[in-house]
Every structure is written in C-alpha cells, then in structure tokens.
Amino acid sequence: MATLVQPAGPFALGTFSAQDDEDPFPGLLAGGRVLDLSKALDWTPSGVRAVVERWEQALPVLHSLAADTALDWRPLEALRVHAPLEPRQIFQSGANYRQHVIDLEVAHRSPDDPRTLEEARAEIAAVMDRRAAEDLPYVFIGLPSTVAGPYDDVVLPEWAEQPDWELELAAVIAKPAYRVPIEEALEYVAGYTIANDLTDRATVFRRDMKAIGTDWLRCKNAPGFTPLGPWLVPAGSIADPQDLRVTLKLNGDTMQDESTKDMLFGVARLVSYISRTSRLLPGDLVLTGSPAGNGMHWGRLLRDGDVMEGSITGLGVQRTRCVAERAS
Template sequence: MKPAALSASFSGPFALGTLSAPDQAPFPGLVVPGRRVLDLRTGLENPALTARGIFERWDEFLPRLRALAADATGDAWQPLDGLRVHAPVEPRQVFQSGANYRQHVIDLEVAHRAPDDPRTVEEARAEIAEVMDRRAAEDLPYVFIGLPSAITGPYDDVVLPSWAEQPDWELELAAVISRPAYQVGVEEALEYVAGYTIANDLTDRATVFRRDMKAIGTDWLRSKNAPGFTPLGPWTVPASSLADPGDLRVTLKLNGETMQDESTKDMLFSVARIVSYASQTSQLLPGDLVLTGSPAGNGMHWGRLLRDGDVMDGSITGLGAQRTRCVKEGS
C-alpha cells in the first residue's frame, strides 16, 4: 500500500530512495520537494549504479547530488506519483541496538513479569530503572545482528507468520553508513554516517527468550528476522539535513491511534556511541544500517499485539513516513 500524501515529506533539499515503475527494475532515485524524481543512473552517468553504490562513493557523489537537486529541471525528472517506493538501501549488515530507550525497557520489564513475581509494579519499575541508570553510567551499549532478508519496503504489507504469537512494533531511527568504519571513536563516528531513515523493527515477543534453556538468553533470529519484519524507509535523508539526530520525534500509530510518541532524547546511548561501539568489533560497510532502539509504547505495554488487518503509520521528524498493513500468513 502506498499513501501518496506521505511519499515526499522530508527535511532538506533532497532525499534518496529506491523506486520502480510498473514492471520495471528498481532504480536509485534523487527525490526533491514537489514530488519529482531523478533516476541517478542517468543523473550520475552510471547505468549500473545502485543505492548501495551511492553510499560506497558518498564523499564523491554528495556534492553532485546537491548540484542536481538545486537544478531539478529537464526531461530526465519524472513525477513521483505512480512509482513504487522500495526500501531505500540494501545493506550487507544490520546492527541493532537493544534496550536503548530508558522508559521502553522499564515498561517491558513490567509487562514480562512472571505471574508469581513477588515485586509490586512500583518495585519492578524502580529496580529496572536502577539497571538502566547503571548501564548509562558504565557506557556499555547492547548491539546485536539482524538479517537484511527481513527488510521490506515502507508501504509493503507485513506478513505475520503463523508461529508468531505476539508480534509487536518497534519504530526506530536508523543510521546509514557511508564508508568503512572500524574501531572509530565516538568523536568521529558521525563522519561515517551518510544519513538516516526509518525502520520498524518488528518483534515476536513470545520467542524473544528461549523456553528450552534460559541460560541461552535471547533468540533474536527467531523473534526479529522473519521476511518483511523490518519495513524500511521511505527515504535516506542526508545527515546534513537534520539538525540533531538526538532530538527527533518518533511516532507510531496503530489504526490511527498513537502508540509511540517519544523523542530520541530518551536514548541511553547516542547514534555516535552506538556506531563507535559496533565498530570496535566489526567493520561497518557502506550502506549498512545501524538501528538505534525503540522508545516506549510497544504492544506489550498496551496489551495489544499486531493482528491481521492492522495498519501501522510510522514517522520520524524530517524523515518522512511509512505505512504498512499486517496480513496473516497464507491469506
């Protein structure tokens, strides 16, 4: 489903996307206000160019993208209407930050309490609040790996697997990496970020924790990586177009009702800290995604999980909006 009214809202003079005409192959596009698109294979004179290829040569291409957007005239530009909007980039790696919003983790702890938990709600909230404050003081983010195959477009249907008993939403700010980053410091980490996009990191709460052996811990493969469990986009907005990634509004509506509405100010660890932390172990590559966690207001908190027919509208300040409909597997 593609809500045309949402398709071209973003901060700055341009954004990047991956689009296609009916029955045509996807192409990397330069999108400007006024709902016009330039096929960057033509604009950058590279017939084989992909969205990832743009990030692989980000420092070279960025000035040219600015120049093209400043003079958005000519027959090569086409209307956005009628084009399908895909996920804006195909990463090789997806780094996901868990437990990064203070209030979100406190709410989850309360929602996951065992029936025989002797603590009151207030005691449980106070205890996990102390844990979160200690994590912040110790400066130790929590990062794990997701699969690119879970990514889908910002307006595509989300198929709820038959085995997913508690499918939940988690809208997140995602950073797109611009050049190889390995063991970079916090002070320089944002120099490796090309821009930002929106990710809805769906999670089946029933399979987060292993039931057969609690010592194994969390099962992120099972709970987060079903096909289509990461709607992405619609756009990558250059970092220079956002004043402060640490002060953006993250909002998710379910069937028109606001469920998440929080600022990225509630993050324990900044984008720079998470990028730096992930790079201490792994080399981040151009086009890779770094998800930064989700704020309070998930389905477990509300006691309302996703089901067939639900429509999610997700938006982040300056990055546009996505809309996805949930469909039951096999329907």
C-alpha cells in the first residue's frame, strides 16, 4: 500500500493491483484516486507501455479522464503499486554526474597512490571537464528483468560484497527514436520516473583481466536491482528535467541530495547520443546517471534491514527495504 506524495501536474500513470493475486492493471492517478485504464480507454491497453505506444493520441484523452469525477475511481490506499511499466530496453548513462565520479574515483584509489587527496580530486575533475568539452557520453545496457516495484523488498545477493545505491532520474521514451538531433530529442520523451540503479561495487571491475574493464552484467543486473517508480509523470508536467532534486535517505539519513544540474550530459543529449547507434522504442528507459553520495563515498554499504527512501522533485517517493539472500 502506497503513501501518496502528489506528483507534479494533473495526473500520472502507474501499474496497480487490488491484491497480490489480481492481475495488475494500468492506472491513471489523479488526486489520490486511480482509474483503471484497461476499462476507461477505447483500445483496452494491457499495460502502461501500451498507453505510451500511443502517447500522442492518448495524452489529450488522459487529461480529459483526469478531470472527470464521475468515472469509476478507486482509492489509492486500497491498491498495491507496482513498477509503472515494463521496458523492452534499458539504457544507462555511466559517470554522468561530475561530483559523483570524483568521489568514486577517490574512494577507489590505490593505497599506494602517491597523490594527495587534493591532487587526486583536481586530476579527476580535469578529466570530467575534458569529457564534457569533448561531448562524449558513456552509455551501457541493463536488463528489464532487474526492474522491481517502488515498495518491494530488494534482495541483496549472497555473492554481492559491496551493494550500493544509485538513485537516478529515468526518462521514458514515447515513440521510436533513431538518429534524433539533440534539438528534437525531448519530443521523444513521454515522461519521467525514479530508478534506483543498485550496484555491487566489488564486481564492477574484472579482477581476472583488468583489460576487459567493467562487468556491468555482474554488478548491476541481479533480479530486483532496479526499483522503479512509483509513477510515470508526463514530461509536460516537469518544467525542466535539468533542474530537479535527487534525494536518497538511508534509514532516515540523507545520503544523496543533488540537483540534476550536475549532469555532464542532459536528457536530450543522452537520448540523441543513444539514438545514433540504437533504435529507442516506446516505453524504453534512459537512466541518466547517479549524483554524488553513494555508499562508497560514505564508507557505508547496504546490508540486511536497511530502508532506502528515494525521491525526485515532482516524481513522488519510492521506499524499499533490503533483505539479505539466505545461503542455500
């Protein structure tokens, strides 16, 4: 059962069920009430992704439905909230927040690094500034099977030695996008949601062969490692995706609290860059990177019983509890 933090704008989309054994349905959230879109729309969408696939057609209808109080609305508090949609593809931006990368690089420094802390930070800052000047985003692929609900428990795998949090702004694609210029890229974004891109820091880099580099499959793609939602908030309700506050609290203590202004590459640039190589599809997620304040920075990683509360301006709040996987 969800505690409502009203998202920006007149409505948001989500996926709901009345109880665990009921099939989830796509819903319209407005004023603390939910309308079953599988019954309210003419084309009987099977899920939120099906609504997004007809985004331009659906948007004015959704506005009309949100204002109609005579429809069969259900109270949010009586419903279970699932991840807002099931993406086909997840594109993830790495090293996209300047301060975050500086903090991580310092935390991963070798004990015999001859540089002072100030020298190391200055050197890494220069690298980040050069990346921004050269206009080279870094994007990798995630698995849809990592997606979990915004209030589900997060299982920490037995093998994960250093599980960490990474709260991120996620853009949801509205229509097929291929070789899209940056000036038009935001026209391909249906809306935004919250993603927590959990990462096992111990397996980010291959120990057996450093030349291989990063092992994103191992460190980021365990089941449930991407709590998503609670809502898909239409892009028109977010004035500026580059001016939002990303906040994560661990057991009530604020760990991440940063503006999306600190991104090296904004949403439009990332969508355009990805579309140079890949065809983005309706409902796909573009995760935009994590701001500073991860567990490696604090020297405090996730463990059994931890509760993470993640929020982004206008997008609501997700709350997940960590549960250690028991040895078989």
